[in-house]
Amino acid sequence: MRDEAAAATPPVLEASGVAKRFGAVTALSDAALTIRAGEVVALMGANGAGKSTFVKILTGALRRDGGTIRLHGRDGTLASPAAARAAGIVPVYQEPALIPDLDVAQNLRLGDTPVEPFLHWVRELGVEGLRLDETAGRLPLATLRILDLARAIAAEPDVLMLDEMTAALPTDLVERVLRVVREQADAGRAVIYISHRFTEIAELCDRAVVLRDGATVGDLRIEPGVEDRVVEMMLGAALTPGARGARARAAAPTGTPRLRVAGLGAGTALEDVSFDLHAGEVLGMVALEGQGQDELFDVLAGFRPAARGRLEIDGRPASFRHPADAIAAGLTYVPGDRAEALLSERSVRENIALPLVARPRRWGPIAMRREAERVDAAIARMQIDTRAMGEVRRLSGGNQQKVTIGRWLAAGVETLLLFDPTRGIDVRTKRQIYELVRELAGQGAAVLYFTSELEEVRLACDRAVVMFKGRVVEILDAADASDARLMRSAYGLAPEEADA
Amino acid sequence: MSAGADRPAALARVGRFLADRPVLPLLVLLALLVAILEYMRPGIVNERWIANTVKFAIPLAMLAACQTLTMFTGGIDLSAGIAATVAAFVMATMTPLLGAPLAILVSLVPALLIGLVNGIGIAFAHVHPLIMTLGTGLVATGCLQVYQRFVIATGSVVPEALAWLGTGRTWGFPNALVLFLPFAALILYAQSRSGFGRLLFALGSNCHAARLSGVRAWQVYLALYMLSALIAGITGLLYVGLIKAPSLSLVNPLMLPSVAAAVIGGTSIFGGRGSYTGTIVGALILTVLGTLLTLLQMPEGARRILYGAIILAVTAIYVRLTEQT
Numbered sequence: 026m027r028d029e030a031a032a033a034t035p036p037v038l039e040a041s042g043v044a045k046r047f048g049a050v051t052a053l054s055d056a057a058l059t060i061r062a063g064e065v066v067a068l069m070g071a072n073g074a075g076k077s078t079f080v081k082i083l084t085g086a087l088r089r090d091g092g093t094i095r096l097h098g099r100d101g102t103l104a105s106p107a108a109a110r111a112a113g114i115v116p117v118y119q120e121p122a123l124i125p126d127l128d129v130a131q132n133l134r135l136g137d138t139p140v141e142p143f144l145h146w147v148r149e150l151g152v153e154g155l156r157l158d159e160t161a162g163r164l165p166l167a168t169l170r171i172l173d174l175a176r177a178i179a180a181e182p183d184v185l186m187l188d189e190m191t192a193a194l195p196t197d198l199v200e201r202v203l204r205v206v207r208e209q210a211d212a213g214r215a216v217i218y219i220s221h222r223f224t225e226i227a228e229l230c231d232r233a234v235v236l237r238d239g240a241t242v243g244d245l246r247i248e249p250g251v252e253d254r255v256v257e258m259m260l261g262a263a264l265t266p267g268a269r270g271a272r273a274r275a276a277a278p279t280g281t282p283r284l285r286v287a288g289l290g291a292g293t294a295l296e297d298v299s300f301d302l303h304a305g306e307v308l309g310m311v312a313l314e315g316q317g318q319d320e321l322f323d324v325l326a327g328f329r330p331a332a333r334g335r336l337e338i339d340g341r342p343a344s345f346r347h348p349a350d351a352i353a354a355g356l357t358y359v360p361g362d363r364a365e366a367l368l369s370e371r372s373v374r375e376n377i378a379l380p381l382v383a384r385p386r387r388w389g390p391i392a393m394r395r396e397a398e399r400v401d402a403a404i405a406r407m408q409i410d411t412r413a414m415g416e417v418r419r420l421s422g423g424n425q426q427k428v429t430i431g432r433w434l435a436a437g438v439e440t441l442l443l444f445d446p447t448r449g450i451d452v453r454t455k456r457q458i459y460e461l462v463r464e465l466a467g468q469g470a471a472v473l474y475f476t477s478e479l480e481e482v483r484l485a486c487d488r489a490v491v492m493f494k495g496r497v498v499e500i501l502d503a504a505d506a507s508d509a510r511l512m513r514s515a516y517g518l519a520p521e522e523a524d525a
Numbered sequence: 526m527s528a529g530a531d532r533p534a535a536l537a538r539v540g541r542f543l544a545d546r547p548v549l550p551l552l553v554l555l556a557l558l559v560a561i562l563e564y565m566r567p568g569i570v571n572e573r574w575i576a577n578t579v580k581f582a583i584p585l586a587m588l589a590a591c592q593t594l595t596m597f598t599g600g601i602d603l604s605a606g607i608a609a610t611v612a613a614f615v616m617a618t619m620t621p622l623l624g625a626p627l628a629i630l631v632s633l634v635p636a637l638l639i640g641l642v643n644g645i646g647i648a649f650a651h652v653h654p655l656i657m658t659l660g661t662g663l664v665a666t667g668c669l670q671v672y673q674r675f676v677i678a679t680g681s682v683v684p685e686a687l688a689w690l691g692t693g694r695t696w697g698f699p700n701a702l703v704l705f706l707p708f709a710a711l712i713l714y715a716q717s718r719s720g721f722g723r724l725l726f727a728l729g730s731n732c733h734a735a736r737l738s739g740v741r742a743w744q745v746y747l748a749l750y751m752l753s754a755l756i757a758g759i760t761g762l763l764y765v766g767l768i769k770a771p772s773l774s775l776v777n778p779l780m781l782p783s784v785a786a787a788v789i790g791g792t793s794i795f796g797g798r799g800s801y802t803g804t805i806v807g808a809l810i811l812t813v814l815g816t817l818l819t820l821l822q823m824p825e826g827a828r829r830i831l832y833g834a835i836i837l838a839v840t841a842i843y844v845r846l847t848e849q850t
Contacts, residue, residue, distance in 0.1 A: 368726065382721075393718060
């Protein structure tokens, strides 16, 4: 059934040339996907390739700007998620869809889900002893995901769309899910499967559709060795193993590390992470979405406690109950989302000077001249364009990001935790941030630099840690960190033989 | 964002100009109200009238400081009026027993207690300030009634010094300015040039960002609500010197105007934005507006309707003019 019959039957869903713009940003230019009954198709692409936009268009959550979508051979323009559902396209998104304040039965009634089939699929998917009067919000995340899937299957869809279905699941449930999904396909449903995990894709899927920069660049049969082709396609042709940054290989750091992370675990996503970060070093970090990096940074910044493992600062054990503890230990954090870090209605000066007044013994009068000197020095060093002085929200994104970093320059940098600091900012500002990071390291600071742009590892870092499924899979020298090698690692694939 | 494109650039520029100088339109409004008053009753605006207006605006402006400071953090203090009444009532009933100086000190203790409970509830139990201060306000009202039963025999005395401060004038100036000018100077200094003031705005603007910068929010909330209660207590003492008749509902009439003064003055109830300067002008505007409506000799109901409607209109226009969201 898996291959031969497929070509004969007409496609259930056929999308081609799908385009979508958000203002000046083109999210999709030419996305295409064809799927027949009985097929499981993996939708793949690096972060920002346009997967989620494409999925939202296919499920009626967004309107497309161009292209065609045909459902059962007819026009498949879907005005809303409800219309998509009625047309037989049922998605399971990454975030649990049950309303947390209602119990399971009430949630089922809201979605008109038949109870008996639902319970059948819940048992089939390996969840025992579910009570319908249990409040959804009290159930563990893994169970909620299973309930979402059971609800979707009980709706008997033509096209089942699964977005990172297995991300929060323990191994035994993953196997159950893969089996049930395969059975669903064999029973004649079409399944679109979005995942970062090659092993699951190899086990479950018939084909892989690869997106890059908003366009479908490949449609491949799943067969042994296809992983390399998929990674190549996700990266694009320009990236040969020789494409390296100008930075020289750094000497291997020695001595007591500024920060030692040993066996750290927290929540379901962060399993077991260990690495050393030395003074004078920029340590890059690469991971696909949801591999535990958010939890890692939360623990390091003092936002959540570690469940397992140790932290050492300059050789001494440390644990943080509040970001203030982390800051006192020299760990300062710049989050990926600027909105989390900025006082948008306040001035640049107040934003930058905030850490200086945080402790109660600084609550008194501010030495305005000294503060101005420190803030001005930070503004000058970050080259913040303060023509739009006044509220920070009037600044451009790049200048806002500089403010979030500049804050720690004014306070004094020992260990800087940067989470994707160049996301969504212009090229010139990116350059300035790389230079600044190098300069800080040169002055003895230690920098942990998470990035979702692989080339930044070579442009700004000395070494790089790659995380997958909550664990460190590889620590490599930045000079060796070709995009292909980083991407393979990030997808949990074994390193290439010798030098590719 | 799209609104900015539709709107004429000139208006946007005016808005930005006003956003940087938020007190300007308020002063214009105040002058306008005074002009209307003078037009309706020529000769009414004289030295004596001004002193009287200032005298009544001062307790309102002080109670509105409680609202302004808590609003900086996105909170509110609905127990401030009761804390003020408690302080005034306890002081007046204790004066015959303890003498004025000691009675004044003792009277601030229950007010601070209200602030402490507010602070604990808001900082540790994360109760919304609106609910928390409403609750403690009701509890304190009840406690005051019980207290009244016990002290019914002692009688009450308003000390001379407070009456002098509340009602007296020196060279034409209300004596209350002796208290108010340093008070206002302190608040204005603290809001922009003290670490504590910065943290109030920081918590109101983005408490996550404040936490990320090492601010322990509970410390700030606890200190803030105790400070607010202290200010309320002092306001109560001043106000009883003005009214000279302590009662269980003494400061109640100032309660909602104190919120209105802060809001009219441009302090955002959502936090992160505002200034005590605006609140002071707001308190003056409300006081003049009160006089104006009394002069119109409307029935009480109509007067209140107009009072409420004007507050809503002023706030709506003001917010529209100064916030470019």
